């Protein structure tokens with residue numbers, strides 16, 4: 001790599017609260033790989049794909065404001081959560097293609113001395129590693145390959161759909177046959193397993209009002225992975241992680257099965273293969289413990 | 294000079310089932326040479342004409358407008374008459390599996406019973422409700438801006454590709470589904486329509502309505518006419534608040550709760566948000582998970598709750614940029 005990679009890190013809420021291990025492991029992996037992550041401490045919540053149901057304009061302005069702080073750092077924004085990625089890039093897309101809307105948003109932002117320009121890209125950490133850092137470079141740093149592990153990739157919706165939005169920042173991932181996580185698992189020395197639910201929804205966004213729906217969708221994903229003989233699952237999305245790990249018992253019950261499968265965050269898997277100690281990756285924070293490490 | 298036509302050899306596996314003779318469905322394999330001009334319907338026609346006259350599938354217009362020919366190829370919902378085989382080869386390679394939109398609803402081969410789809414479509418009154426004078430004195434004007442609001446929703450051809458790709462439909466048979474929601478929006482956003490409130494009440498019912506959507510974007514991805522149903526669902530959410538139709542329940546409080554949380558902390562107070570949405574009684578059901586989360590260091594103490602730097606700025610933005618009330 002010619003130039004040191006540098007990003008403005010938008011952590012989102014979940015990595016700071018209910019999945020602290022995600023932030024911890026991301027920072028550990030970035031340090032090990034020599035990627036500079038400048039945390040946007042000024043940021044607010046992205047609205048998690050719920051705020052805009054109530055107030056679209058407020059959601060736009062808040063997300064544009066977050067982008068302003070990546071722009072002022074003169075760096076592309078990197079996200080850790082599929083839903084953050086969706087909300088930020090949807091905002092960016094709408095503002096970049098609609099000058100009237102951008103002006104309206106900038107009018108509000110000017111009240112706090114900010115201006116959205118549209119000069120910072122936004123991509124999920126998964127694709128920063130894959131597209132910018134490069135798998136070949138990553139492979140050179142692997143010291144503890146995840147040999148003998150069958151790993152079930154769980155992609156999560158908001159990184160891959162709609163492809164018209166994400167295409168240019170996710171390496172043109174095919175939403176029907178995604179393979180970025182599969183490649184990453186292989187680069188880390190593991191064996192990716194194939195199962196029908198790997199690109200399906202975990203139901204997170206209806207957890208509160210429709211728990212039966214959410215639990216069944218998560219349950220199908222978990223049993224899909226178990227039946228494909230996976231030792232553990234890996235996901236780039238902390239919201240999927242909450243449903244698959246914290247709610248695993250209920251999700252299993254919803255589909256009439258007892259399930260017990262660890263679910264790892266993407267940077268934890270990379271971190272393990274890079275030889276970072278499990279405690280530094282926060283594996284102790286999981287409800288279903290990854291006993292192998 | 295002769296124009297060279299590029300061709301490729303593919304294997305097509307087609308879902309076959311005839312209730313009169315078959316105990317179980319099966320896949321029948323055909324090998325074909327296809328050109329860059331061919332769409333999926335050409336493949337089906339050739340199989341029927343050259344290999345197996347008994348193959349059943351729906352088609353009519355062959356112009357992407359009647360909505361009858363939707364099937365799934367390697368799990369991707371497509372209009373058979375619009376989808377180029379070469380594009381599918383790019384996505385999936387040279388082995389294509391053609392399935393009906395929904396295997397549980399097969400009548401024969403690729404033909405399914407769409408009754409559930411149509412019943413839900415009917416439930417949103419998919420027509421203009423208005424007292425139209427029989428001999429109007431003047432035009433009923435609709436401005437270009439107003440047309441633009443509904444145009445993409447109006448392009449729906451009821452092919453069902455979104456509906457039979459929606460994961461909620463698979464687990465909750467009550468769910469109205471993306472196509473009918475898009476249709477409801479097409480009329481709630483039409484200024485000539487008199488049934489806006491009634492429609493919004495229908496689509497905001499808990500269990501069947503928009504709040505049960507899991508926001509997976511399957512419908513936006515699959516739609517061959519770019520209707521973008523999830524976008525219309527979002528707008529229906531917004532309209533229920535704008536028109537005062539939204540009732541106070543766990544889903545509406547959850548959406549609104551984000552604003553309060555952001556105003557107070559910049560970031561979410563996850564526990565506080567669940568409490569605000571569920572109320573003290575509803576909170577009880579989350580206790581076992583909360584205990585588990587607490588034990589594993591997943592619940593920050595109130596004094597450790599993350600707060601944004603520049604919180605004052607966020608508070609100001611929330612104040613000046615808020616446009617909705619509840």
Ligand code: SF4
Nearest residue numbers: 459506507509510512
């Ligand atoms: S976004 Fe909603 S309506 Fe669309 S397919 Fe997903 S759950 Fe169904």
Ligand code: SF4
Nearest residue numbers: 449450452453455516
């Ligand atoms: S919204 Fe699109 S996919 Fe759904 S029925 Fe209409 S045209 Fe078909």
Ligand code: FES
Nearest residue numbers: 355359360362374
């Ligand atoms: S045959 Fe009419 S839409 Fe395909």
